[in-house]
Amino acid sequence: MQLIKITSVPLKYTISTENARLTVPQIEPAEMNQKTTPLKINIDTEPVKMRMDSSECLKSMGMKSVADYAKEAPAKTQQTTNEVTAEYVQMGNKMTQPGMTIAEVMREKSLSNTTIETVIGSIPSVKIDMSWEPASAKFDVRRSKSETDWKTAAQEMEFIPSSIRLEIEQYADVIIEYIGGHNYVPPSSNPDYEENE
Structure with missing residues (x-):
């Protein structure tokens, strides 16, 4: 059992x-930023420069400026004064001679000073002073520039x-x-x- x-x-x-x-x-997608600076050209030009000085050439032809006459005036005034003074001294000396009259003195003076001066200055004897500077050109070139900023995807x-x-x-x-x-x-x-x- x-x-x-x-x-x-x-x-x-x-x-x-x-x-x-x-x-x-993917948390953030990839990004690309591009910045471009274009080409730039600056040109600075200077034209031909020419200088001409004809003052000496004109002087040689008898054409003087007011400034030249102003410079020569004092010397010529003194010379003229000396010549007139000497002339009157000579006239006084002749008047002291016996039998000399004023009319005789004037006649001798007119006969002794008969001179003719001619000035021909049509052909210059001095050349025109010429000088010149050539034309110039300056180039300033700024190159083109490209900047790229990459941002990778954050994962x-x-x-x-x-x-x-x-x-x-x-x-x-x-x-x-x-x-x-x-x-x-x-x-x-x-x-x-x-x-x-």
């Missing part, structure tokens, strides 16, 4: 897994490892049940006792 019933309860569980993942979300990589989840639904167990009857001592105390004959 079997008195004990043993029941084995197995372990019951659920396993769920997730694979590893690598995500690359972050996110790694999600694999995961395993174990969910236990039922723990393992052993159930022991006593399926036998009661033992009465003495046996006659069992209500179902029947005495054997």
